[in-house]
Amino acid sequence: MRVTSLLTVFMAPLAIAVAAPQPNPVAAAAPASTTGLLSELGDLGSLLSQDNINSLNTIIKNGGKLLSDSNLNTLQSILTNADSLLTKEFVDNTTTLIGEATPLLGDVSKLLGSLLGSL
Numbered sequence: 001m002r003v004t005s006l007l008t009v010f011m012a013p014l015a016i017a018v019a020a021p022q023p024n025p026v027a028a029a030a031p032a033s034t035t036g037l038l039s040e041l042g043d044l045g046s047l048l049s050q051d052n053i054n055s056l057n058t059i060i061k062n063g064g065k066l067l068s069d070s071n072l073n074t075l076q077s078i079l080t081n082a083d084s085l086l087t088k089e090f091v092d093n094t095t096t097l098i099g100e101a102t103p104l105l106g107d108v109s110k111l112l113g114s115l116l117g118s119l
């Protein structure tokens with residue numbers, strides 16, 4: 001095969017790529033009516049007040065401190081144990097328990113209400 005034939009074979013895909021650019025398959029273009037992420041979020045956007053952002057910043061900084069090697073090992077151990085606890089039988093039993101306890105909460109609430117009312 002001659003050099004020019006080799007060049008043709010190897011350069012052809014490049015020529016096609018240059019001639020027919022494909023749209024980015026990862027990010028679709030934003031709709032024309034979009035005015036911005038925050039306005040699209042509506043009420044959620046109002047959660048992003050400076051106070052909330054400062055609080056999140058604090059949480060993230062302190063959360064980072066919690067992620068020491070020893071804490072990560074502890075968390076791993078907790079997750080491993082929790083994973084073995086969460087059998088189908090345990091989940092079924094717990095679901096049943098919650099289902100049976102839920103109607104009682106109304107009574108407990110009334111009882112607490114009358115107890116507090118009598119103080």
Ligand SMILES: *[C@@H]1O[C@H](CO)[C@@H](O)[C@H](O)[C@H]1NC(C)=O
Nearest residue numbers: 087088089090091092093094
């Ligand atoms: C689920 O409930 C049954 C019946 O009360 C009980 O025998 C069993 O030990 C419970 N299993 C778990 C994993 O809680």
